[in-house]
Amino acid sequence: MLRVLALVAFLVPATASAESAPTVQAQLSFRDFIHGVVDKLESWNDTAIPDLSVLTTEPVERTESSGYGWREDPVRRRGQRFHAGADFRADPGTPVLAAGNGVVVFAKRWAGYGNVVFIDHGGGVITRYAHMRKIETKVGAAVTAGTRIGQVGSTGRTTGPHLHFEVRLDGRPVDPNTALAIAELAREKPELAHIASFALSPDLQRSAKDLQDRKNRRELLGRPERRGAPKRQRALW
Numbered sequence: 001m002l003r004v005l006a007l008v009a010f011l012v013p014a015t016a017s018a019e020s021a022p023t024v025q026a027q028l029s030f031r032d033f034i035h036g037v038v039d040k041l042e043s044w045n046d047t048a049i050p051d052l053s054v055l056t057t058e059p060v061e062r063t064e065s066s067g068y069g070w071r072e073d074p075v076r077r078r079g080q081r082f083h084a085g086a087d088f089r090a091d092p093g094t095p096v097l098a099a100g101n102g103v104v105v106f107a108k109r110w111a112g113y114g115n116v117v118f119i120d121h122g123g124g125v126i127t128r129y130a131h132m133r134k135i136e137t138k139v140g141a142a143v144t145a146g147t148r149i150g151q152v153g154s155t156g157r158t159t160g161p162h163l164h165f166e167v168r169l170d171g172r173p174v175d176p177n178t179a180l181a182i183a184e185l186a187r188e189k190p191e192l193a194h195i196a197s198f199a200l201s202p203d204l205q206r207s208a209k210d211l212q213d214r215k216n217r218r219e220l221l222g223r224p225e226r227r228g229a230p231k232r233q234r235a236l237w
Helices: 001-013 022-045 176-188 190-200 202-206 214-221
Strands: 069-072 080-083 086-089 095-097 102-110 116-122 125-132 150-152 162-169 170-172
Touching: 001 116, 116 150, 125 150, 162 176, 170 176, 176 190, 190 202
Parallel strands: none
Antiparallel strands: 069 080, 086 162, 095 150, 102 116, 116 125, 125 162, 162 170
């Protein structure tokens, strides 16, 4: 869905340098089209999606992330378990950054999260940063996007060093990578972001599957992985 919206955003600019009659007519038609799509989507989903534009920064720079949704439990190695965040692979001690402006509302060790920080960004948007080796902020601290709040580690229930990053909207987890992509789109093309945000609806998010999970890939592709395919990295938690 996001790829389609990105294509539409590329083909239909938000502003035009020459406000000719054909240009104005095209802009009008495009806005009417977006309005119609939004009305249709809202008729299918009655859950309002908070404004995500406050999220401007990836919590760990220049690294890959994955892992949201149903997948094999990498700790017990049997059965599937829902993974409510994205895992950012990085070396221990790598800086962890606030994803957006907000206030720290939780900062201590907590169960399987290990050392974890919660940041409230307002409007129902909260981010979580877990498994950190060291917390470098405190409850009540006002942080801006990109502020260093800790270090990547492997505390809590984990199979190796990484940052477990969550985005929660009105208390429910959503795919962080999708949320960050929609946040960027919201700052550039608000109308398109409104449509894309329906990808974060509760029904879709509850049934999401981590496509890096071998079983999920087999179900999606309808065939086993080819022999000799590059070995994938072990899932983190």
